[in-house]
Amino acid sequence: MTSALGYAIAGALLVAMGLAAMLLHHHLVRRLIAFNIMGGGVFLVLLGLAPGHGEQADPVAQALILTGIVVAVAATGLALALARRLHQAGGDVRLDHPSSREDDDDQK
Amino acid sequence: MRVVAHRLIVAGCTVVGLALVYAVVNVQGPAPDLALAVSGALAESGVSHPVTAVLLNFRAYDTLLEVAVMLVAPLVAAALPTTAPAPAKPTNDPVLQALAAVAVPLALLLAIYLLLIGASRSGGAFHAAAVLAGALVLLQLATGRSLPAWLTPTRQQPLLILGLALFCAVGWLSLLLGGYFLGYPPAWAGVMILVIESGLTLSLALALWRLMP
Structure with missing residues (x-):
């Protein structure tokens, strides 16, 4: 098994872990972190599957990932601004119904 | 009920993860060797670093739209009504201020270096903009102010648009010069x-800075 394939497998596992965390947590900042972990996994898969020449990785894959990172940063910043606005409006950063908040993240 | 739901989620995501690993390991057929295509056309790209050549020349459309995303995100964030403007809180931390006094000029120098080195090595507008935005954040945390007072959010807008505007202008210029949109003449x-990268550095740094809550 080449190291590149190892990166791709690690990326696939990160996507699954991020997906689980995104579904399990209700706190929006935790979901945002999970979203970023999923994104990191996708980048690892992209780079791991791109054909490389020894030390030199595929420049097209690198450029695509760089583009993806910048867009992910923009999306994260916008999501944080939205979460902060939600916090200002209601004092909370969860999206679930108020009645189901008693048994939430903290008691898992 | 919630415990069952959680177990279902964990089980489902485990299945998804295993399926993804199976798919990644069993990718069929050799991928097209784009690295060879890039190195073959590198001479007429105007830069000698393959990643910069892909970003700003061969796949410039991707980067153009990415810059548009980086313009829209801070504008949408600015459009959110805030109940109270975030008060600037200087920390008065002497360690932080001493660090800022050394690190901010170095960061400015590093940003210029990264911008210029992008043509031949790893670097370029995005790296330079990230360093520049980091310097602004450090300045804000250490002293409570960063951008000059006359650069109000309204007056920042031309600077925010500069990168995308320059990118489009150069794209159309190459169209007028007889090529096609964003198909720069090799000379x-x-x-x-x-x-393009100089404009992008300023605009992206400002966009990143404005996204900081």
């Missing part, structure tokens, strides 16, 4: 990419 490609 001018190096200069055009440097112009």
